[in-house]
Amino acid sequence: MGDIKLKAWILALIAIISVLLLFSLYFYTVKRKIVLNTLLKPLFPSGTNEIYEFLSEKLSGILFTGIIPYFIFILILNVLPKTIGFTAGRTFHFWYLMLLLVLLITLISFFSSKRKSVQDISPELKLKDWYPRHLVLSASVWLCYLFGYEFLLRGVLWFLCRAAFGFWPAMIINLFLYSLVHLPKGRLIAIGAIPAGVVLCLLSELTGSFFPAFLIHSSIAVMIEEFSLYHNPELHFHLKERT
Helix, strand or coil: CHHHHHHHHHHHHHHHHHHHHHHHHHHHHHHCCHHHHHHHHHHCCCCCHHHHHHHHHHHHHHHHHHHHHHHHHHHHCCCCHHHHCCCCCCHHHHHHHHHHHHHHHHHHHHHHCCCHHHHCCCCCCCCCEECHHHHHHHHHHHHHHHHHHHHHHHHHHHHHHHHHHCHHHHHHHHHHHHHHCCHHHCHHHHHHHHHHHHHHHHHHHHHCCCHHHHHHHHHHHHHHHHHHHHHCCCCEECCCCCC
16 A cells, blocks of 8 residues: 555656656747747748747647657556546536536637737737638647647646645645746736636546546637637638638
């Protein structure tokens, strides 16, 4: 029993250190534009700076919050996927809750995206003229990015800390780190991440899966992007591509 508890503590500590280290590397990579200069520009020389910047940040996030954690915890440390929420769990048992949350997010996103402060940071793909392909690009990249993001925070970090320390310590650790990684975007956003983090952690606890947290977080991100595009008079959406 003691060995099992010790192993749980070690895995939880590795998870905490991984979040701190991997997000630090993520911010460093984005700041130095490493993915942009070594991957995107050589492979896609005809791309625009706005798309380069957006893809560079999100691809860096996919690498450091999704791919590398998967290798560390599942392939190297042999952690069972279901023990870190990499399973549907009881997600479908709470379909009505998911539907209610998505409807609530839709309403909040619609009205909050009218604010200039929201439009200043969203959409993150900084284009003046949008076409259907840009909507598809933005939404698909956000989905991939947030799948890895929630895998690390509400999968690996939440479930390993929950198993080692219990519910409340795991909640405090998760909220602290979740708020901390939002600090580069500003103090208000870091503070605002706390209530959102509570909901996402509770969803993982309730369902035994990080998938609901991913679905809700993705809904927030995509809807804020699209509604901000709709409400911002400086941005224009065109149904037909230029010829």
